[in-house]
Amino acid sequence: MKKLFLVFIILLASAGLILAEGTQEGAAAGEYPTKPIQIIVPWGAGGRTDINARMFASVAPKYLGQPVVVVNKAGGGSVIGGDYVAKAKPDGYTLLAITPGTNVFPVIFKKAPYGTYDFDPIGQIGSSTMAIASKPDRPWKNVQELIAYTKANPGKVTYACVALKAPQLGFLRWADKAGLKFKHVPVGNDAEAVEAALGGHVDIAMTSSVATIISHVNANKLNALIVFSEKRDANLSDTPTAVETGYAVVASPFTGLAGPKGMPKEVLNKLRTVFRQVIEDPDFLKVMKRIGESISPKFGDEFYAVWKNDFEGYSDIVRKMGFVK
Amino acid sequence: MFSHFIPAVHLFFTIQNLLVVAIGLFVGVTIGAIPGLNVPMTVALLLPITFYMSPVAGISLLIGVYKGGTYGGSISAILINTPGAPAAAATCMDGYPMAKQGKAGKALRASIYGSVIGEFIADLVLITIASQIAMVALKFGPTEKLSLVIFALVTIGVVSSEHKLKGIAAGLLGIFFRTVGSDPISGSSRFTLGVFSLIGGIPFLPHLIGLFAVSEFFVQIESKVVDAQRDVVAPVSKNREDNYVSWKEFKQNIVTIIRSTLIGIGIGALPGSGSAISAFVSYGAAKNASKHPEKFGKGSLEGVFAAETGNNAVCGGALIPLLTLGIPGDAITAIMLGVFLVHGLIPGPDLFVKSGDIIYAVFIGLIVANILHFFIASLGLRLFIKLLSISRAILFPIVIIICVAGAFTANSSIFDVYVMIFFGVLGYVMKKFNFPVAPLMMGYILGSLLETSLVQTLVLSNGSVLPIFTRPISLLFVVLTVFFVVWSLIIQKRGRARKAKL
Known part of the structure; x- marks a missing residue:
């Protein structure tokens, strides 16, 4: 029984391989696609x-x-x-x-x-809409206060996000325009960034999609500070865009x-x-x-x-x- | 809670849902048992189907696959010494020796009992105190994770072999292999030897298949053929007691089962760890607490119970951060998060308030899945055990073909097949020189968590490692690590003294 089943699985697997390879060849004549x-x-x-x-x-x-x-x-x-x-x-x-x-x-x-x-x-x-969010117990409630605080304490505020991908580069573009210095804590993915912020291990989570934070924002566990889209996000209508902060960066x-x-x-x-x-x-x-x-x-x-x-x-x-x- | 319960019962108990759970379990057990096919891939491929189901049915299907797959890996681990899933790597250490002694039936039954009980308790914990546990899990920052990883690595290195230094060496080699590819902080490529395919690191699945399955294949080629007609994988004992777990044996292992369950829930609730780690830590803890630590690695029933309970309890644990925080703990729960989102359910603090009916229906699904799991696995056992009576000359070539296909299909990459062969040869050489292979894989799995949590700790503390000792949870793990090493040395010494007396 098991043997038969295994044979069947192998046949399936090999058929899959042949099909996958088959797409590489084929005639080039006629009108695209052939x-x-x-x-x-x-x-x-x-x-x-x-x-x-x-x-x-x-x-x-x-x-x-x-x-x-x-x-x-x-x-x-x-x-x-x-x-x-x-x-x-x-x-x-x-x-x-x-x-x-x-x-x-x-x-x-x-x-x-x-x-x-x-x-x-x-x-x-x-x-998707990139956003930054903080726990409500941090010394800032909105982006203006964050800017003021970071200006007074350069390099003290930590942010977690994936290194050298769209989120970090987008955030740094904004920080650079605003003349702010943050401390980067590299994480593996958006979920880890949100987790680190929720646990209070970092000050800010930078995420590539608001979907990861909406539920926490609704439950008042996180404050969404900025979104990086052209317009405000329908789910976070109180959160300003980066453009509105005066330091225009649009990156989605x-x-x-x-x-x-x-x-x-x-x-x-x-x-x-x-x-x-x-x-x-x-x-x-x-x-x-x-x-x-x-x-x-x-x-x-x-x-x-x-x-x-x-x-x-x-x-x-x-x-x-x-x-x- | 009870206001949601009645509508949830109505929501769950439909023919479709029951059928879906059973199918999920069946698929999971099968996929789990075949080295080369893995659960995250299966869950990903089933995902589009779930879009067309009700949310309860869709999630129940994936839960069935998740539970069945985590258990299924133990079948091939016990029967042919190749874990069908990473979670079953620890099961090999005692399950396969048991099979060789003709006690495959006993080992497989222990695996079923351990898995089902571990799952059941973990599900109850999830249903009753999920949010409290999630709050504790959030306290685990980079520093706490760092000391937990160190604890897990030391445990694994120390318990997986009699030669402790060889175990530790294998673990370090695994960590080294994990550093290949672009580093997680600066993105620079390391040890890629100019091979562009290595920039994403050494692919996990081919690594796992090579190290366990392919190396076992080489070992089997080498072993002597006694009688070509009857050269079966392993004999099956005719004694009833070798094929069943007696009530007495079960009672002796209750403490092990409960300990492993708690470890599984705890590790499952921490995002970024997972079932393989839990199985090893449970195994290590069982060995240290055991009255017969010398039997571990030679066919200890306790060892099988510990590993299998530990890895399946993770299923319930991993759902805790997913449902309460919206943070998936592993690859499978990450895909489940997708199913929730697709149906407009956003896991997180307000999920229980907004969609209580659905969540409680899913909870009922979890419990029903446990019950079905027991019956499906017990039925399958009769079939699987027949595998042992197949001639090795037929079985192993089939297994190797599945392995090659499995290594190729995940990324459609022939490079991955080479990686598999490389680790097959490496695993074979290691086995020849009595180096345990399991710590290498665990070093590989934990390597990235070790590196990122170390870097994060250093960034947050401006370059100081002191937080490891000053933060209470972290200090607890440091103390545990030291205790663990000292204790296992004492046990070893006692064992030697006992041997000397004899």
Whole structure:
């Protein structure tokens, strides 16, 4: 019995492998696309980027006429999957579910094997709202008081966030404009930052998504001080944006779709058209709503403008702070 | 609480929910038992399905997989010395020797009893005093975590082998392997030897499969074939008492079970630790408290009870920070957080007020899952034990293929397969020279927590390590560590003295 079962599992596994490999070959003749398309997710299965990509992949075949396969290539904070796509053949059959980490990496590491702009933007599916929050027992209740306190005690106030990714760089851009000095406590992810702030081990949690703090803010366990989006967040309507504090920084970690640089014009156009069709598809909107994902679509060049704004900001701060390696 | 109870009963007891829990458990046990397929991956792949279920059904499904998977790892650990899941690494140490003595049935039953009881108590604790425990868990800052990690590492190094120095050396090697990749503070790459694939560090799953399963494969190749026709994995004793856990044996282990459960709940409630750590700490504590520490590692029933109770109690414990604070403690609860969010339930302080019915329905699901777990695992046992009568020449090649497929699929990367083979060879060499492999894996698992909590402690204290000794919870662990080392040395000395007398 068990033996039979094992054999069955192996057959399944090998069939999976063959299918995965099969997408690499195939004829190039005819109008794009003539074979299945792969979307590389540079994060593990089950994360936000992965779910977005899978939802996209479930609807896209309707407009592409070809299946879309999601492949996870996690590691190095989205760098390994990013590198894979940057070096893939720019034929439109290997795409990347892109998040800022992939493009920020070459900004910091001179020796990175690919460049920040080695990708052709297709479109943005959504973005999350970064925010900072403190426990109510700290000597400040809002951002003005925080600024005043930090000016009086430079380098004393601690903030926890993931090192050298969008959240830290976004926060430092703001702090730099405001002329403030904070002390960084590196953590592994957003949840750990929130945990450290709730436990009173650090003064501020910097998180890449307000979803991690809303419940604590509602329960008065945390004060949300700033959001880094363009407009105030619907769930945190009392919290000012960084722009409102007088030190304008807009940075919202995006989830989108990109391909390797140098895809043929007609392929890129086709992908952008299909992207728009999927994003506006009622089925897609329905599932995304169901899973609680807000969609803020940006198409083609609009998406590219987001990259430029983000990465120029990041480059400046990275140079200023001496993070370049 | 009781106002939510009646509607919760109505919410949970539907055919669909019961079925879903049973399916989840079945899938979990199967996946857990197969080295190369892991629970977080399975949970992630089931996630999209849960979007189309009611929140109670979706969460119950994942809870079933979580519990079944954490238990399932013990099956292959006991039968073929390869833990199907990291949590079962400690189970190998006594489970496999028991199987070799023909007592596989006893070991597997101990694993079921330990797992189910550990889970049950942990679930009760979760239901009754979750928020109080969460408040204590929040007190664990970087310093407390640092001393806890040191305590766990020392425990593991000291108890997992008779050769304490070899155990500690293996643990240090594991910590070293964890430093490969980009460092968590400055992001600089370390020890990558110019290999870009290593920038994300040594991938965990291939590392685990290689170290345990592939190395065991090499050991098996080497072992002599006595009779090609009947060269089975291990004999199964015909004696009834070797295949069952007697009431007397169970009574002797009650203290171990309760101790391991408490350790499991405590470690589960701390985000960032997990079931593998809990299993080892429970194992170490059991060995130190045991009347027969010399039997550990040679087929001690106590050892199996300790490890298996310790790792399954974590399931209930890990849900504590998830539900009360919205902070997931491990990869699996992180995915569960997704299910809650998808259904518009935001875990955290106001969850119990806003969605009390659903949460209590989930609690009922937890208890029902325990009961079903017992029956499904007991039924499966009859099947699994047949594995032992398969010829090694057939079983091990199959296992190795699953291992290669498992190492490849997680990241679709052939590099990961090389990593698996590397650790397979390393594990084999270590086994040849009597180095225990489990501390290496634990060093690897704990290495990042050790490094980040050390760095965080130093940043917060401006470069001083004094907080380890001045903060009360941290000091407690330092004292425990010292006590543990001294105590195990005393035991060893006594054991030697006893041997000398004989």
